[in-house]
Amino acid sequence: MTHYLYKPHVHGPEFITTPDILVDRLFRVNPAEQGIDLVPASVQGVNTLPEVQCAESVITIIPSVFLIAAGAGTLVSLGAEVLADEGRSTCIARFAWRLKYLSDHLDKIKLQVSGGEGDSSEVSLNALPASADIINHFGDGLDGVPRGIIVSISAPEKKRQCQVPESVSIRLADGHTERTMEHRLNLLDVHSDCWETRPQPRYAVGPQTGEVQHFV
Amino acid sequence: MKVTAFAATMQAVWFSHDLGETWNRPKTPSGGFYNEARCWSVVSHPQRPGEFLAGTDQGLYRWLHETQCWNYIPSPMDDLHIQQLARSPDDPSFIVCGTRPGEIFKSEDDGITWQRCNLDAATECWFINTTRVTSIQFDPDDRDTIWITIEIDGVFRSKDRGETWESLSAGLRDVDTHNLVFFGQPGERTIFCATEAGLHKSTNEGQTWEFCPTPESPWPYLRCLETKKDGSGIMFASVGQLPSGDVGMLLRSMDKGETWEKSPVPEPINSTIWWIGTNPVDPNLIFLCTIFGQIFRSQDGGESWIKMKRELGEVRMIGWAPTPE
Numbered sequence: 001m002t003h004y005l006y007k008p009h010v011h012g013p014e015f016i017t018t019p020d021i022l023v024d025r026l027f028r029v030n031p032a033e034q035g036i037d038l039v040p041a042s043v044q045g046v047n048t049l050p051e052v053q054c055a056e057s058v059i060t061i062i063p064s065v066f067l068i069a070a071g072a073g074t075l076v077s078l079g080a081e082v083l084a085d086e087g088r089s090t091c092i093a094r095f096a097w098r099l100k101y102l103s104d105h106l107d108k109i110k111l112q113v114s115g116g117e118g119d120s121s122e123v124s125l126n127a128l129p130a131s132a133d134i135i136n137h138f139g140d141g142l143d144g145v146p147r148g149i150i151v152s153i154s155a156p157e158k159k160r161q162c163q164v165p166e167s168v169s170i171r172l173a174d175g176h177t178e179r180t181m182e183h184r185l186n187l188l189d190v191h192s193d194c195w196e197t198r199p200q201p202r203y204a205v206g207p208q209t210g211e212v213q214h215f216v
Numbered sequence: 217m218k219v220t221a222f223a224a225t226m227q228a229v230w231f232s233h234d235l236g237e238t239w240n241r242p243k244t245p246s247g248g249f250y251n252e253a254r255c256w257s258v259v260s261h262p263q264r265p266g267e268f269l270a271g272t273d274q275g276l277y278r279w280l281h282e283t284q285c286w287n288y289i290p291s292p293m294d295d296l297h298i299q300q301l302a303r304s305p306d307d308p309s310f311i312v313c314g315t316r317p318g319e320i321f322k323s324e325d326d327g328i329t330w331q332r333c334n335l336d337a338a339t340e341c342w343f344i345n346t347t348r349v350t351s352i353q354f355d356p357d358d359r360d361t362i363w364i365t366i367e368i369d370g371v372f373r374s375k376d377r378g379e380t381w382e383s384l385s386a387g388l389r390d391v392d393t394h395n396l397v398f399f400g401q402p403g404e405r406t407i408f409c410a411t412e413a414g415l416h417k418s419t420n421e422g423q424t425w426e427f428c429p430t431p432e433s434p435w436p437y438l439r440c441l442e443t444k445k446d447g448s449g450i451m452f453a454s455v456g457q458l459p460s461g462d463v464g465m466l467l468r469s470m471d472k473g474e475t476w477e478k479s480p481v482p483e484p485i486n487s488t489i490w491w492i493g494t495n496p497v498d499p500n501l502i503f504l505c506t507i508f509g510q511i512f513r514s515q516d517g518g519e520s521w522i523k524m525k526r527e528l529g530e531v532r533m534i535g536w537a538p539t540p541e
Contacts, residue, residue, distance in 0.1 A: 001332055005295050005317075019340040020317045022296070024332070071340035071347070147339065 004046040006068060008096040010075060011179070021070055023150045026090065029134055036133045038151065046090045051186045052082055054164040059084045059187065061162055063113045063170045064154040065128060066092055067099065069145040074099040078111070078172050079183045081154055090152060093183035108175040115168035116160030128153050164189045218539035221503060222268060223511070224255040226530040229270050233539065236503060236513045236524045248277055248286025256299040260537035261308040271298025271313060276327065281540050289327045302352035306359050312378060314349025318366045322378045333378045341368040351395045357402045365393035371409060371422055384422035389413040397441040397451060399472045408473055410438035415453060417473060432467055432476045442492035444517055446499035452518060456488020460507050464489040468518055481521045486510055493535035505531040
């Protein structure tokens with residue numbers, strides 16, 4: 001049993017709420033000829049860090065939209081699947097919207113990507129592979145994603161080849177509410193240290209001023 | 217009898233070995249958590265004298281009297297807030313933890329392996345955003361049954377050692393629930409529930425709840441419920457103006473919750489009385505803490521109270537256990 005503790009800032013129509021949500025099942029969507037194919041994946045690669053360490057000079061980023069189960073209905077966030085020879089990371093923004101307030105205008109919500117090389121045209125949420133089928137797959141309509149589940153809906157045709165180091169921005173632009181949500185990923189080269197030198201330890205056990213019996 | 221009192225605070229766990237007159241924290245190099253660790257819960261167990269478990273913001277820890285240090289217990293809860301702990305009265309190896317967010321984890325092998333329970337509690341709530349477990353009780357008449365309260369999602373019960381859970385909130389004026397106590401024999405017992413909107417009771421094992429007025433309190437916010445551990449039917453209820461607030465009060469009932477009176481806790485009380493610490497080893501020794509750090513002690517079962525000189529910042533739980541000889 002493992003989990004990822006997702007801590008989004010959920011921007012609703014009036015308020016921002018900040019639930020801590022324990023997710024322990026990740027599914028990636030494979031487009032299928034009929035219906036959808038949800039492929040289980042490990043949550044251990046899920047993170048919300050804005051920086052990604054890369055061991056390779058070129059990596060692939062696939063922009064993704066995520067559906068996350070929450071107590072007051074399914075959340076929508078964005079990010080990317082980061083593919084490298086050494087593994088795959090699922091990078092999610094700490095911002096989210098509530099699906100219930102988007103569902104009537106999915107066609108006006110655009111997924112946009114900048115940075116790297118690839119198709120730069122935007123894509124509507126309702127044009128993502130099987131998005132409507134996925135939403136309906138979980139039963140009770142729009143808010144039915146069960147507890148603890150996160151679903152990654154990727155846009156493989158919008159994948160980017162990125163030279164490390166580079167910065168990539170993935171955005172959702174809601175033309176109906178005129179809101180935007182962005183997750184910027186800074187790709188860092190593990191071969192170059194951020195510091196020229198690293199301090200060496202100066203103590204065996206750290207500074208000590210004397211015996212301390214207890215703290216009162 | 218020597219006594220170890222403990223206080224779970226937002227600056228680690230403090231101990232007192234002189235009935236609350238003075239308090240101290242263990243040395244930092246004792247292998248435990250840092251001095252400012254947020255600790256919400258500490259539990260003892262009569263079959264494990266000198267042992268305490270502490271729930272913190274960086275995992276679960278075990279204190280042993282022999283070694284005088286906190287030892288980390290690996291668990292899936294390291295990145296959660298362990299806000300409540302309980303051990304089965306019959307079996308200290310059966311540990312139940314309640315967290316923020318509102319989840320229940322259990323171990324039946326003394327913390328070696330853990331299972332996240334399939335609890336259908338809300339994962340979001342208004343006002344505090346993230347739900348949290350506010351109390352865990354092993355049913356006094358059926359040790360396979362576990363009761364929990366959740367802020368904010370009501371009362372839940374498992375009758376199969378945490379495998380399955382059901383929500384039991386019908387009739388509660390508010391599902392911001394904080395604590396439970398049980399009175400009476402199986403089949404005819406009464407369960408009381410403290411909520412943000414006052415005291416409630418159930419006479420049908422939580423299937424329905426009814427509001428119980430406590431006109432002695434100027435505020436409806438009830439936090440902790442506790443019985444005097446001598447079977448006398450005396451019950452205490454802590455109240456406050458707000459979840460923290462700037463004033464508090466202790467109520468006492470001599471007739472199992474039928475009527476209430478204000479307890480003579482010295483004033484001013486600086487905030488809601490958050491926890492009532494008892495132990496059946498000596499029903500007359502009771503500690504109280506306010507969330508903003510005041511500590512009160514009674515050595516006559518709640519007839520009289522004195523305020524301890526020491527205050528401890530923000531305190532979430534207080535209690536005591538016999539110190540091993």
